[in-house]
Amino acid sequence: MKEHLEQCMQAIVDGDSPKAAELAKASLDKGYPVLEVIEKGFARGIREVGRLWEEGELFLPELVIGAEAMKKAMEVLRPALEAGEAAEKLGRVVIGTIEGDIHDIGKTLVATMLSANGFEVTDLGADVPVKRFVDEAEKTGADWIAVSALLTTTMPGQKRVIDELASRSLRGKIRVMVGGAPCSKEWAAEIGADGYAGDAVAAVALARQKTA
């Protein structure tokens, strides 16, 4: 089994979707514990991809195909996970790029990595109105709203999401993380966000750390 888990990890690092799906099926056929296959195999792979990306050893294409391979493995494993062992969802996240801003790639990357790491993600796309973030978060029972802004002119929208939560008395129940090139820890603190994530890997770490 140890060797099998290594192969699972490697398929993700290599960004090999067919192989990842095949290994996921094999895990089920062999009756390996699904959670262990995910945690010690596939998820270790996606964390390794994230680490290599942060180190500057891998770039956007490798990160994307790694996350794609992870998705494929999870598609195979999820039904077994939900049927058998208590589905251990790390949390629910509603994510989008704030209204007036069409920058999509960073946000999509964060969404993909969150979902690859076991979060249930609702991606609202770009140019998302403030109310829609909060409506969707209420509807899905989200733990987090992740708001991306890539322009200094659209960043104030991130604060309006927080204001909207406050006006519905949802502050503290639904947390807010902000990201995007012009954002910073200081900006997050200034507007009262629950966290700042500078990239997709940091977003996963933040969501893991605070969703308990």
Next chain:
Amino acid sequence: MKPFLESLGERVLLFDGGMGSMLIAAGLGEGEAPDVWNITRPDVLMGVHKAFLDAGADVIQTNTFGATPVKLAASSRGAPPDAAKVNEAGATLARTAIREFGFGDRWLAGDIGPTGEFFPPMGVLTEARAFEAFRIQAEALENGVVDIFLIETMYDIREAVAAVRAVREVSVKPVVCELTMERKKRGYFTIVGDTPARAAEELPAAGADMIGANCSMASAEMIDLASEMRALTKTPLLFQPNAGRPEMVSGKAVYRQTPEEFAAEVMKIVEAGAEAVGGCCGTTPEFIRALRAKLDAWR
């Protein structure tokens, strides 16, 4: 006026600074496509061009960074504006500024930025779609009469090459192509992993007369990149760093670097062998003026 490429060998040329931050200061609103101001607010653009010309820029850039039809469609709510009109208006008004304010010895660069879409595996952009978008933009800039083309902030060599080829299809004028890179442990890379070595090889092969880098980095971080690229190629080089890194203060982007600090660091890029320099985000006419003074003293 002397041809641009001929002048390159004689003195270090100065490009202008950041357009976006100037337009925001002039009241550009949230979610508004800056390029459309070429048609709706030509008065503001004339003022910005004049300010950079007064500051001593040898080359000014049209306000058409986001004006491929692909990007305009994505950044507009409702029906997108006609890309050809936006580009031609941008070139015509900058040309008018050069003439009316008496700067006949300066060059006009038709500015071209990325489509905003990604090639696989990140997105679905194709060579043909990118080429066609850039061809439409380049043709309109040519019609508005620019002296050179400046393709900038490219993060994928495939898209940069498509842009250079598209310009070459419609014009014989000089083409400059800048990538945007970050410094990683193993060196400089674009976000998709393209290197200075690839830029030095593939961009001139596609028809670029000058290559370089802009945005993403502050002036100090760009000095080593300039040395590295100089060692890689004899192709003329242009660098346009940002004015330091922006900090958010009360919801506004503030660039803390002073024009003097910026100019001093950009001079190190000149000393590393760049044929031309200028500014990107946050570099106001004051930054260009400070650099003009240092370049004049250096010559």
